[in-house]
Amino acid sequence: xxxxxxxxxxxxxxxxxxxxxxxxxxxxxxxxxxxxxxxxxxxxxxxxxxxxxxxxxxxxxxxxxxxxxxxxxxxxxxxxxxxxxxxxxxxxxxxxxxxxxxxxxxxxxxxxxxxxxx
Amino acid sequence: xxxxxxxxxxxxxxxxxxxxxxxxxxxxxxxxxxxxxxxxxxxxxxxxxxxxxxxxxxxxxxxxxxxxxxxxxxxxxxxxxxxxxxxxxxxxxxxxxxxxxxxxxxxxxxx
Numbered sequence: 001x002x003x004x005x006x007x008x009x010x011x012x013x014x015x016x017x018x019x020x021x022x023x024x025x026x027x028x029x030x031x032x033x034x035x036x037x038x039x040x041x042x043x044x045x046x047x048x049x050x051x052x053x054x055x056x057x058x059x060x061x062x063x064x065x066x067x068x069x070x071x072x073x074x075x076x077x078x079x080x081x082x083x084x085x086x087x088x089x090x091x092x093x094x095x096x097x098x099x100x101x102x103x104x105x106x107x108x109x110x111x112x113x114x115x116x117x118x
Numbered sequence: 119x120x121x122x123x124x125x126x127x128x129x130x131x132x133x134x135x136x137x138x139x140x141x142x143x144x145x146x147x148x149x150x151x152x153x154x155x156x157x158x159x160x161x162x163x164x165x166x167x168x169x170x171x172x173x174x175x176x177x178x179x180x181x182x183x184x185x186x187x188x189x190x191x192x193x194x195x196x197x198x199x200x201x202x203x204x205x206x207x208x209x210x211x212x213x214x215x216x217x218x219x220x221x222x223x224x225x226x227x228x229x
Contacts, residue, residue: 110163
């Protein structure tokens with residue numbers, strides 16, 4: 001059974017940092033591109049970042065470029081999102097999602113809530 | 119990259135059909151056959167229900183169907199059931215610099 005489990009969310013002050021993790025099981029992690037998608041309270045889904053299977057190609061939504069860094073450790077079956085210079089508008093539930101080769105996201109974690117507030 | 123445009127809400131009675139539209143541009147919806155749709159219940163993670171414009175993952179009922187014409191994709195749900203009441207999001211590939219763009223979401227109410 002495919003499982004994705006996020007962790008690392010919490011309350012952080014504006015300007016602070018947080019590192020999210022996504023542990024996966026039930027599939028060959030290195031064979032899949034992975035993404036982070038977020039959802040602000042009461043709002044829609046927003047794509048945040050992408051990383052290819054070997055971790056050599058990453059991309060980001062414009063508002064997080066230069067502040068967020070996605071990485072992966074295929075030996076540990078884990079995906080990460082390092083978030084720096086956090087802003088109030090980054091407050092959201094962050095989901096890790098498995099990509100099925102440009103055909104969308106076929107498996108999602110349960111999400112982890114990040115709250116940026118003083 | 120601007121979000122794709124979806125109606126904020128749609129509604130229908132049990133047994134009826136509803137269609138949710140998703141309008142983008144030639145840089146996303148119109149440029150790729152990589153439109154997907156997601157169903158989300160409150161407090162839950164999204165679930166993939168349509169990929170590659172019109173393909174259904176295993177286990178998704180054939181009451182759910184997808185199509186595309188030009189820059190607009192559509193999700194049709196036929197034979198509405200009470201548990202179809204949820205939020206629905208479209209998503210399109212947007213090229214290898216922007217990767218993905220979502221629609222704003224549509225709340226489906228089953229009357």
